[in-house]
Amino acid sequence: MKKSVLLFLTLALATSILAQDQTTFILVRHAEKADDGTRNPPLNEVGKQRALDLAALLENQEITALYSTPYKRTRETVQPLAEKKGLETKEYEPRPGEDWLAKLYKDHTSGTVVIVGHSNTIPFIANKLLGEDVFSQFDDKEYSNLIVVLGTEVGKGKLVRLSF
Secondary structure, three states: OHHHHHHHHHHHHHHHHOOOOOEEEEEEEOOOEOOOOOOOOOEOHHHHHHHHHHHHHOOOOOOOEEEEOOOHHHHHHHHHHHHHHOOOEEEOOOOOOHHHHHHHHHHOOOOEEEEEEOOOHHHHHHHHHHOOOOOOOOOOOOOOEEEEEEEOOOOOOEEEEEEO
């Protein structure tokens, strides 16, 4: 609960400080995955709980859109949030180009977009939004990162980094 309030206050403050037409991106690596020997594993029990925690953390945040790569672990991470918000999760390619990110700014101006990806793709997307290489690939055992980027165009975002 304390984390949820802190996240809400941080996002509210950041939103009020920046321009009215800014877009907020919440970038999350998928939750803990099962070790089932496949290239497309589902979440394990710890991951399922983290997905529920993410949904609870963002429960009071107005969300405009949800995006996930086409893998089970990313879709299962965002599913509880999608159900709470009554939103459809849209798929994206794991390493999107700047054109896709620019389209998200255009399509979701003044909104909040949640993007769930992977240990190498979420840092890539964050760096593109920020316009600088702030993040490198996350450690394979690191699942708690929550990156918030606020801005009006690709390459000029402002960073808020949290964990959950």
